[in-house]
Amino acid sequence: MPTLTLLQAVNDGLKSVMRTDPDVLVFGEDVGLKGGVFLATEGLTNEFGKERCFDTPLSEDGIIGTAIGMAMNGLRPVAEIQFQDFIFPAFDQIVSEAAKLRYRSGGQYTAPMVIRTPYGGGIRGGLYHSQSGEAYFAHTAGLKVVIPSTPHDAKGLLIASIQDPDPVLFMEPKALYRSVKGEVPEDVYTVDLSTLRRVREGKDVTIFCYGAMVPVVEKAATQAAAKGIECTVVDLRTLLPLDEDGVLEAAKSTGRVVVVHEAPRFCGYGAEISALIAERCIEYMEAPVKRVTGFDTPFPNTLEHHYLPDDRRVLDAIEQTFEF
Amino acid sequence: MTASLQILAQDGKPVRSVPELAPERMVELFEHMLHVRCVDQRMLKLQRAGRIGFVGTAKGLEASIIGSAAVLDHRDWLWSGLREGGAAVMRGLPLAEYVAQMYCNSNDTAKGRQMCNHFQHKGSNYPSWSSVIGTQIPHGVGAAFATKRRGEDAVHGIYFGDGATSSNGFHSGMNFAAVWKVPAVFVCVDNGWAISVSSSAQTCAESYADKAVAYGMPGVSVDGNDVLACYEATRSAAERARAGDGPTLVVLKTYRMLGHSSSDDPTRYRDDEEVESWAKRDPILRLERYLTDRGVLQKGAREATEKRLYAEIDAVVHEQEAAPRMALRTLVEDVYAETPRHLREQYNAFHAVVERRGEAEPGDGAFPL
Amino acid sequence: MDTTELLKVIEPDGATPGFDTDLSDAELVHCYRTMLAVRAFDDVCMKLQRAGRIGFSIPNKGIEATQVGAASAIDKTDFLFPSYRDFGMALYHRVPPVEMMHNMFGNELDSAHGRQMPVHFSFVDPIRLYSISSPIGTHIPHAVGAAHAFRLKGEDRVCLVSFGDGGTSSLGFHSGLNFAGVWKAPVVFLCQNNGWAISCPSEEQTASEGYAIKAKAYGMPGIVVDGNDLLAVRQATSDAVARARRGEGPTLIEARTFRMGGHSTSDDPTRYVPAELLEEWGRKDPVTRFQRYLEKEGIWTAKLEEQLTAEVSAEINAAAKVAEGTGQPGLETIFSDVYADLPTHLRKQGEFLFDLTARRGDAAAGDGAFPL
Ligand SMILES: Cc1ncc(C[n+]2csc(CCOP(=O)(O)OP(=O)(O)O)c2C)c(N)n1
Ligand SMILES: Cc1ncc(C[n+]2csc(CCOP(=O)(O)OP(=O)(O)O)c2C)c(N)n1
Ligand SMILES: [Mg+2]
Ligand SMILES: [Mg+2]
Numbered sequence A: 001m002p003t004l005t006l007l008q009a010v011n012d013g014l015k016s017v018m019r020t021d022p023d024v025l026v027f028g029e030d031v032g033l034k035g036g037v038f039l040a041t042e043g044l045t046n047e048f049g050k051e052r053c054f055d056t057p058l059s060e061d062g063i064i065g066t067a068i069g070m071a072m073n074g075l076r077p078v079a080e081i082q083f084q085d086f087i088f089p090a091f092d093q094i095v096s097e098a099a100k101l102r103y104r105s106g107g108q109y110t111a112p113m114v115i116r117t118p119y120g121g122g123i124r125g126g127l128y129h130s131q132s133g134e135a136y137f138a139h140t141a142g143l144k145v146v147i148p149s150t151p152h153d154a155k156g157l158l159i160a161s162i163q164d165p166d167p168v169l170f171m172e173p174k175a176l177y178r179s180v181k182g183e184v185p186e187d188v189y190t191v192d193l194s195t196l197r198r199v200r201e202g203k204d205v206t207i208f209c210y211g212a213m214v215p216v217v218e219k220a221a222t223q224a225a226a227k228g229i230e231c232t233v234v235d236l237r238t239l240l241p242l243d244e245d246g247v248l249e250a251a252k253s254t255g256r257v258v259v260v261h262e263a264p265r266f267c268g269y270g271a272e273i274s275a276l277i278a279e280r281c282i283e284y285m286e287a288p289v290k291r292v293t294g295f296d297t298p299f300p301n302t303l304e305h306h307y308l309p310d311d312r313r314v315l316d317a318i319e320q321t322f323e324f
Numbered sequence B: 001m002t003a004s005l006q007i008l009a010q011d012g013k014p015v016r017s018v019p020e021l022a023p024e025r026m027v028e029l030f031e032h033m034l035h036v037r038c039v040d041q042r043m044l045k046l047q048r049a050g051r052i053g054f055v056g057t058a059k060g061l062e063a064s065i066i067g068s069a070a071v072l073d074h075r076d077w078l079w080s081g082l083r084e085g086g087a088a089v090m091r092g093l094p095l096a097e098y099v100a101q102m103y104c105n106s107n108d109t110a111k112g113r114q115m116c117n118h119f120q121h122k123g124s125n126y127p128s129w130s131s132v133i134g135t136q137i138p139h140g141v142g143a144a145f146a147t148k149r150r151g152e153d154a155v156h157g158i159y160f161g162d163g164a165t166s167s168n169g170f171h172s173g174m175n176f177a178a179v180w181k182v183p184a185v186f187v188c189v190d191n192g193w194a195i196s197v198s199s200s201a202q203t204c205a206e207s208y209a210d211k212a213v214a215y216g217m218p219g220v221s222v223d224g225n226d227v228l229a230c231y232e233a234t235r236s237a238a239e240r241a242r243a244g245d246g247p248t249l250v251v252l253k254t255y256r257m258l259g260h261s262s263s264d265d266p267t268r269y270r271d272d273e274e275v276e277s278w279a280k281r282d283p284i285l286r287l288e289r290y291l292t293d294r295g296v297l298q299k300g301a302r303e304a305t306e307k308r309l310y311a312e313i314d315a316v317v318h319e320q321e322a323a324p325r326m327a328l329r330t331l332v333e334d335v336y337a338e339t340p341r342h343l344r345e346q347y348n349a350f351h352a353v354v355e356r357r358g359e360a361e362p363g364d365g366a367f368p369l
Numbered sequence C: 001m002d003t004t005e006l007l008k009v010i011e012p013d014g015a016t017p018g019f020d021t022d023l024s025d026a027e028l029v030h031c032y033r034t035m036l037a038v039r040a041f042d043d044v045c046m047k048l049q050r051a052g053r054i055g056f057s058i059p060n061k062g063i064e065a066t067q068v069g070a071a072s073a074i075d076k077t078d079f080l081f082p083s084y085r086d087f088g089m090a091l092y093h094r095v096p097p098v099e100m101m102h103n104m105f106g107n108e109l110d111s112a113h114g115r116q117m118p119v120h121f122s123f124v125d126p127i128r129l130y131s132i133s134s135p136i137g138t139h140i141p142h143a144v145g146a147a148h149a150f151r152l153k154g155e156d157r158v159c160l161v162s163f164g165d166g167g168t169s170s171l172g173f174h175s176g177l178n179f180a181g182v183w184k185a186p187v188v189f190l191c192q193n194n195g196w197a198i199s200c201p202s203e204e205q206t207a208s209e210g211y212a213i214k215a216k217a218y219g220m221p222g223i224v225v226d227g228n229d230l231l232a233v234r235q236a237t238s239d240a241v242a243r244a245r246r247g248e249g250p251t252l253i254e255a256r257t258f259r260m261g262g263h264s265t266s267d268d269p270t271r272y273v274p275a276e277l278l279e280e281w282g283r284k285d286p287v288t289r290f291q292r293y294l295e296k297e298g299i300w301t302a303k304l305e306e307q308l309t310a311e312v313s314a315e316i317n318a319a320a321k322v323a324e325g326t327g328q329p330g331l332e333t334i335f336s337d338v339y340a341d342l343p344t345h346l347r348k349q350g351e352f353l354f355d356l357t358a359r360r361g362d363a364a365a366g367d368g369a370f371p372l
Helices: A006-020 A044-048 A060-072 A088-098 A134-138 A151-163 A213-226 A244-254 A269-280 A311-323 B023-048 B062-069 B085-090 B095-103 B136-149 B168-180 B208-215 B227-242 B272-279 B283-293 B301-321 B341-356 C025-050 C064-071 C087-092 C097-105 C139-152 C171-183 C212-218 C230-245 C275-282 C286-296 C302-324 C344-360
Strands: A003-005 A024-028 A053-055 A076-080 A114-119 A144-146 A168-173 A181-183 A197-200 A205-209 A231-235 A238-240 A257-264 A290-294 B077-079 B156-161 B184-190 B219-223 B248-253 C079-081 C159-164 C187-193 C222-226 C251-256
Touching: A003 A006, A006 A024, A006 A044, A006 A151, A006 A168, A024 A060, A044 A053, A060 A076, A060 A088, A060 B136, A060 B168, A088 A134, A114 A151, A134 A144, A134 A238, A134 A257, A134 A269, A144 A151, A151 A168, A151 A181, A197 A213, A205 A213, A205 A244, A205 A311, A213 A231, A213 A257, A213 A311, A231 A244, A244 A269, A244 B341, A257 A269, A257 A311, A269 A290, A290 A311, A311 C344, B023 B062, B023 B085, B023 B095, B023 B227, B023 B283, B023 B301, B062 B085, B062 B156, B062 B184, B062 B227, B062 B248, B062 B283, B077 B136, B085 B095, B095 B301, B136 B156, B136 B168, B136 B184, B156 B168, B156 B227, B168 B184, B168 B208, B168 C171, B184 B227, B208 B219, B208 B248, B208 C212, B219 B227, B227 B248, B227 B283, C025 C064, C025 C087, C025 C097, C025 C286, C025 C302, C064 C087, C064 C159, C064 C187, C064 C230, C064 C251, C064 C286, C079 C139, C087 C097, C097 C302, C139 C159, C139 C171, C139 C187, C171 C187, C171 C212, C187 C230, C212 C222, C212 C251, C222 C230, C230 C251, C230 C286
Parallel strands: A024 A053, A024 A076, A076 A114, A114 A168, A144 A168, A205 A231, A205 A257, A257 A290, B077 B156, B156 B184, B184 B248, B219 B248, C079 C159, C159 C187, C187 C251, C222 C251
Antiparallel strands: A003 A181, A144 A238, A197 A231
């Protein structure tokens, strides 16, 4: 089995599906000859031709709007939005159109499509190349929101997303593109959507996280273990629809929960996890749920490492929760 | 400014050669236009009586809608805005489904989820509009791209109003369509108004057809109250699209005779004289005069047709009034292909309350979890 | 209106038959010096980026005449809404290079306190240079709104907004130009058609015949100008500014030029820019063109060149040195300027961060390399 970076796994996932399904096409800004600004689509135009991997004019609204029409007419578009920060011109098409089409047509028309977009901080991108917009989208019925954190999941979840009958927002943690490596099967395989992954088992504290925060949390969990605190680490992988039973089970197993994400706290995804726990298993809780998140500010540039949750902050939360 | 294409003058006399359409086909178009008007009339009445919630009529636009859509055949797609329901009926949408949609009742194919006037007809490739102005434009372009990619020869008629030319979807849709050279015809029904904003205040372009040059496609202006001109202009645009020569913008200049919708009072923002001047240019009357002059329509034919249409419509309305109550489960179905667990749980909790209040019906039962 | 004929003033050999400039010799030298300063700024930033001392920069090479020509046509009291590839606009209006360098380093003296990426300048003095924001095209309607405000307040001021060929596909372009047309707003739209939107060639951006013609959709004049010809760009912009000041509304100017470098320091243009094109445009270098003109006018001398080059190089290197030696913004800048007043929840989050840093030490900085 080859060892790939997360970025290569995405690329491999795209290629594998395109080889087997001629209806799959990839388009967006700079995805053609340039291969995408991160090189996620490198080699696609060469292998599949300009017909199946091509650049579009600079309009996210156009990219997603036309992807919906393609999907309605039998193709499987995989549209790239260069940075999640630039998805907002297409917000209308995603939230009001793609996500609602099945419902509003009574199931007669659907938009099975994938929107791939790199998200998150850690690359000195400042306000507009660093945002984590999952909460805006996880609030949207009809959409699925998926975030991988390992190369294996990136490929498997991407293929599952492309094969899914509903529109999927596939958020790629750009901070992990080249920093994580792992074994990735060469064949076409899928990882089920809406199933979380238990990364690490421990009896003391449960930590929920996803995307680029997974390695940060793992590092903090290792540090905690050295201090005698055993953590369960859960990678949510699909934020919508969420594996609620899996969350409850993991929360109950320790009775102490920390939720970590880099997006701002207020009305962030951690609020949903906390509410779920408060509603459904408060009687198992030994400590209040603690959130470790980005601050409720825009994303800074020079000071981004202070803004982003790091192992210091996660460990701090683990200890406080443990000692509560 | 480009002169508008006109074929029939208001007195029904041709001012240039008439498209080759069999007399029976012209009568069909005439009847479809009448049908639009009669249906609108009835719907307004039902709205006033509180039977349905909302109507956006096409009064005055019948030639634009029917004349242009008559060009599209069965394999073609029609991407509608608010007012093309009559075209859907012409293309095969059963009147019962039309009325069910206006009632948003359990016979509605969209399960009563959309508000009134959002028709769909899968059988003739007619998706519904979402309500958000201009969003259907890139959808039509993407679908036309798919058609082209598969080497099929369907054409996509993409409809929108004068107001929609300011929308995001117009800009992206037109641009992508021309770059990709997709088989699409953009039909802009310039009916003079976007609610209370006149079409002359919507943009300062000399004509709406001029907007086509910004995207590198041809644009034509057409007398939108002249059904034959609408037909002819759309026909040649569709032919161009089918031949692989790319999209065209066809602007049909017409006038919205009534309010924006049943909830609008247009006297607040427009002059009676303007409305009267357009009343004199009635599109149905124009075709009627032409067909009568040619001896294709007999005296009294219009009245007889109207009578027949009203009877048909009324029968359908009675039927739809009796539709059973909407199944409650439709609240959470069709959000995803499979109803996920959290929605099933939400429904079941809701259903338990309904049941406790003694309001549940047999079909409303809880989902298995 | 004429949207097809290319406005050109300076011949390749520097001659300007039948044209008299309204610029004094000193002003012409300032224009030339500004172009040299842009080049020097580019070079220094490129070196700093390669050495990992700044994260990112945007090369301006090839576009200098467009930037300087257009900037020279507006007054200090006008508003500038530039794109990120407009260093020459700031430098022409005598924004001190060190202020720009503070932004490149994102240090504590940066006007935006290091919150934005490099190249995203923001100044109020000596000219109002609206804070550059990365999302393409969003600033276009802002410029229109600001221009409309001038008009409503009866002020004799205009806005100059610049964006790329790619920017014409953005939603902001469509709404901005439409509103400006309807409102007859005193704004000049400068489309820098530099041939590329990152890797997307201008021809794939739109099927229209160039970009100036798009003006027709909004009922305003569209002008095409040779973007490597400083005097032509100045002329077209001055005419448009005069028109705007007379209350006759907006103009769209398309400056045809060429991006001689990569999209940014992170881009490898050899993947997609044909070498012949680069060569062809290399021969049309805007700085050389203006230098020949100045020589023909008897203004340029080798000595002047030497003096200006030495001056700008010293100035920009010194600026970089000062900026690099300036400290980082304080942690409190993460929380300030989100709102006019610091809300309670942000104050608490700030206190938490100070406390955490005190207890567990500073956060570790990344390598600061930006991939785009
Ligand atoms: C994006 C958006 N903005 C506003 C509205 C409210 N609205 C509904 S119809 C309409 C006017 C549309 O005018 P036009 O495109 O000319 O179509 P017409 O109603 O004349 O057929 C407006 C503003 C909307 N539906 N969508
Ligand atoms: C809304 C949005 N989408 C995508 C991007 C990423 N991006 C940055 S610059 C650029 C190309 C811009 O090209 P153009 O407008 O021609 O300006 P140029 O860089 O050539 O000066 C793209 C796609 C962005 N910044 N904003
Ligand atoms: Mg209208
Ligand atoms: Mg460009």
